[in-house]
Amino acid sequence: MDFEAVTKFIQKTFQTETFLPLHEPRFIGNEKAYLNECIDSTFVSSVGAFVDRFESDFAAYVGSRYAVATVNGTAALHIALLLADVQQDDEVITQPLTFIATANAISYIGAHPVFVDVDKETMGLSPDALQIFLEAHCKVSDARCINTTSGKIIKACVPMHTFGHPCRIDEIKALCDQWHIALVEDAAESLGSTYKNRHTGTFGALGAFSFNGNKIITSGGGGVIVTDDEDLAKRAKHISTTAKIPHKWEYVHDEIGYNYRLPNLNAALLCAQLENLDRFLEDKRMLASIYEPFFSSASITFVKEPQSSRSNYWLQTLILNDKEEQEAFLSYTNDHGVMTRPIWRLMNKLEMFKKCQCGDLSNALWLEDRVVNIPSGVRL
Known part of the structure; x- marks a missing residue:
């Protein structure tokens, strides 16, 4: 060469x-105007008009009923897995060819990644490899997928749309439905990508996107969870806001929550970025x-x-x-x-995942x- x-x-x-550089952000629209508006309002943290506006605009863009904004894509995926009822010592199937955030989010819960091969054409999780693995190692019992090799429940599957190229997500979904596995899409890199005229991130019960500084649109960080399920959306907003029960002055929290909500300042940037x-x-x-x-x-x-x-x-x-x-x-x-x-x-070559x-x-x-x-x- x-x-x-x-x-x-x-x-x-x-x-x-x-x-x-490999990739750099572009700020060519209303970013400065919206930031000034946000600062003038004094609502710069996780409550503000731009957070609500961005969630509404983003859901409309990708075609989901609901969107819940988070501080970054890893947080979005972490919450999505919790909403999919992934618990400590469960297993989650994903691909080995992915950014570390995919495996980290699984590990935050105390669950275990299981790595299945990708397709060469998409660089994303292969439904063929997934089917081979499930038929060789799994059985369905009481509407649960049991890994007969480890004895653990396979609770979810997380395919990733590598570099924005959609994987064969409809085939993966069909297998997940057949084997009683929740489908959570890591769509961090695929905003604006569609598969069979449907936006990535909307095939599973939940999808997660990222707005890190190197993504197509960015607020320096930021992420979002998308879903069509109203109950899941409400719970995502609740546990990403420290699980605080709404009240004018009392601080009562009804479960372990996370300080994961996107600040209004970042949302102002994203509203402007989404316009372009x-x-x-x-x-x-x-x-x-x-x-x-x-x-x-x-x-x-x-x-x-x-x-x-x-x-x-x-x-x-x-x-x-x-x-x-x-x-x-x-x-x-x-x-x-x-x-x-x-x-x-x-x-699977990284020290913390070598035994997976x-x-x-x-x-x-x-x-x-x-x-x-x-x-x-x-x-x-």
Whole structure:
């Protein structure tokens, strides 16, 4: 591979020869105006008009009945798993090829991740691998999925839509329904992505999104839980607000709760960011249309949206030939001012998850040695 030509092409695409980050936020709308309005109101914490407005606007955008805003995506996933009745010592099936937050949120409850392979085409949880694992290791008893290898209850399944590319979520849902497993979508990276004309995060009982500083829209942090279930939405709001019973002056809390509500300041930013989301998505698709023919001509695999999907192309992704080429590519580009990165280290290779049960992870291992992300920010 001609690393120099690739580096220069990426710099030319972004019209810069200075340091080029992997992704950076864009604030081109009403962010400052809404922040000033929020400050003038003095409601800057977790109560305020912008929190309510953002939850309403976000639910409408993705097509869910309810949205509950949280301080970050990890908190959103943690609460979603609690709402799915995941308890200490339960098991949760997820993919090993994911950001650490997925496995951390499971662990916060004292539950145990079980790692099942991904599809090469989507880099998300494979329904084929999931079916093989369930048929080999599980049985249904009293409307519960029991892992016959560990003896534990498999309470939930958490697929992740990797880099914004939807996994085969309808097939995963069908398996979860068949095996009495709650489906909780980690949609942290997939705002603006749809599968069969339905927004990611809305197939399961609950979905979780992130607004970290490197996401398509951001408030520096932030997350949100989406659901169509009114009772789940009310409970999400309750336990993410320290489980305080509403009262004008008394402080009474009826269960263990979490201080996870999104501050009004952050919500003000997100309201403004959401107004420009469609423009950001259009630019990312345009960037993909520039990248794809260049890398195809260089015999490099550029990851395109999967079948039946419309991807947000959050992070533009290449699949190289092997580990040696991956390391050489990362070294050259980063040494020459173009930030690139590999995919995550597999969760089951991390010290705290080495003892977790795994299925055959051949695809995840293959991708770990080959995937790189290249600059993916919105160009104005």
